[in-house]
Amino acid sequence: MATGTASPPILDWIKAFTIGRSPQWTLIRVAILIVVSTLVFKYVLLLRRIESISMAPTLREGTVHVVNRLAYAGKSLPERGDIVAVRTSGETVMYIKRVIGLPGETIEIRSGTVHVDGAPLDEPYLPRRRRDWNRPPVKLKPEEYFVVGDNRTMDQELHVFGRIDGRRIVGKVIW
Amino acid sequence: MKRRLTLSVVLAALALAGVLWWQSDPEAREIRRIQKRLTDLAAEVSFAEGESVLNRLSYPTRVAAFFTDPTHLEIPRDEADAKGSYTRIQIEQILTGVRATRRGLHVTFFDIRVELTESSRASAHLTSRIESAGDRDYWIQEFRLELTRQDGAWSIERLEGIRTIE
Numbered sequence: 125m126a127t128g129t130a131s132p133p134i135l136d137w138i139k140a141f142t143i144g145r146s147p148q149w150t151l152i153r154v155a156i157l158i159v160v161s162t163l164v165f166k167y168v169l170l171l172r173r174i175e176s177i178s179m180a181p182t183l184r185e186g187t188v189h190v191v192n193r194l195a196y197a198g199k200s201l202p203e204r205g206d207i208v209a210v211r212t213s214g215e216t217v218m219y220i221k222r223v224i225g226l227p228g229e230t231i232e233i234r235s236g237t238v239h240v241d242g243a244p245l246d247e248p249y250l251p252r253r254r255r256d257w258n259r260p261p262v263k264l265k266p267e268e269y270f271v272v273g274d275n276r277t278m279d280q281e282l283h284v285f286g287r288i289d290g291r292r293i294v295g296k297v298i299w
Numbered sequence: 300m301k302r303r304l305t306l307s308v309v310l311a312a313l314a315l316a317g318v319l320w321w322q323s324d325p326e327a328r329e330i331r332r333i334q335k336r337l338t339d340l341a342a343e344v345s346f347a348e349g350e351s352v353l354n355r356l357s358y359p360t361r362v363a364a365f366f367t368d369p370t371h372l373e374i375p376r377d378e379a380d381a382k383g384s385y386t387r388i389q390i391e392q393i394l395t396g397v398r399a400t401r402r403g404l405h406v407t408f409f410d411i412r413v414e415l416t417e418s419s420r421a422s423a424h425l426t427s428r429i430e431s432a433g434d435r436d437y438w439i440q441e442f443r444l445e446l447t448r449q450d451g452a453w454s455i456e457r458l459e460g461i462r463t464i465e
Contacts, residue, residue: 212426212441212463214410219439219464271464282436286464 168194170295172209172218178273178283179220182207182249183297189220195296202226202269202290204240205249207297210271210288219284220297222249225270227290233259236276253277262287269293330413333421333446336453340365341406341427348403348432358398359391366390366455367447373459403432419448424461439463 144150165171170191174183183189191209202208202223210219225231230241235256238245254276264270264287272285321327343362346354368387375382381393397404411425422445429438445457 210463212410212439213412213424214426216409217426217428217439221464284464286462288464292463 168192170209170215172220174220177278178275179207179222180273180275181251182222182274183220189297190299191218191295192298193295195298196293202293202296204245208269208271209294209297210292211294215294218294219271221271221273221285221288223269223271225264225287227264227266227268229270230261230263231259231270232261233257238272249274250276255280257283259286267291326415329415329421333413333423333453334411336365336446337408337411337423337425337444340455341408344404344406346398346404355398359394362394363387363390366458367449370455371457371459373457375460375462401431405430405432421446421453 144153170193171188172191173188174185177185195206196202204223204226206223208221208223210221212218224238224245224247225240232239232242235258236254238247239261251274255278257276257280262270267290268287269290270286271288273283275283340362343365346358366387369384370387370390371384372381385393407428409426409428411423413421413423415421422443424441424443427438427440427442429440431438441461441463443459443461444455446453447456448454
């Protein structure tokens with residue numbers, strides 16, 4: 125005659141829910157999940173928290189966004205209007221800016237309006253109220269892009285914007 | 300089961316060998332020394348309100364000790380414009396000014412990339428985040444440095460600010 129006490133059904137359910145029917149397979153699944161997550165968040169997606177107001181109102185300070193590192197892999201290049209992450213000496217600190225000028229173009233900001241090769245640029249993503257920023261014409265080199273934040277209501281002197289080397293672009297902000 | 304155990308032991312041994320090799324590589328060790336030296340510089344440059352008088356008085360000498368005499372500085376910023384060759388005394392004077400005009404300063408270096416050009420010369424590229432007490436904004440600045448080994452310690456002989464976006 126067998127003796128002993130059966131475990132309560134709730135404990136069985138917790139055990140089945142947390143480690144599954146086969147602990148060995150659960151362990152393998154966890155290991156695969158860790159490896160895949162590590163690879164995805166190291167080589168494909170980057171999570172970045174905005175720590176400045178330069179991209180407001182599109183990207184608000186304190187919010188977290190996803191950068192797709194593979195957006196410009198292969199033959200695809202940054203396009204006008206893309207929001208991109210620009211690295212510094214590494215990827216711990218990055219600038220998040222919008223591309224408004226492409227290689228070879230001449231960019232000028234006149235009374236708050238961006239001109240590309242002399243023609244005014246339509247920027248529907250900008251708030252109506254903006255400051256009268258001015259930047260003399262600058263001709264971009266073959267590998268250069270012109271980037272700027274969406275917050276044009278702040279003082280021009282407090283806003284970091286201008287030419288960047290295209291090799292500094294880490295990826296495109298997708299969310 | 301036995302095969303799996305053998306595989307685990309082999310993998311662990313390989314990982315250990317890799318770590319030991321990396322630790323014993325003289326170039327990697329020297330690079331880590333330079334990175335630590337620069338991290339120490341960031342800590343020395345930083346100061347808070349209410350520090351002791353001794354700390355405050357020794358600040359310029361402690362920080363200037365990280366630089367050669369003279370040092371070439373190129374910092375094209377309105378707030379801290381410096382361009383040219385500066386003697387140790389001039390650097391101490393600049394630091395005295397920095398200490399006197401700010402209530403506190405917090406400097407952090409990120410992504411310190413070091414390259415040994417010769418056995419006693421190296422170049423470094425880093426990003427700094429500089430926060431001044433009382434200011435809501437902070438200053439992000441990339442620097443390129445040239446270092447030389449003098450009496451066993453690495454000293455900065457050239458410090459150049461780089462504009463990420465210009």
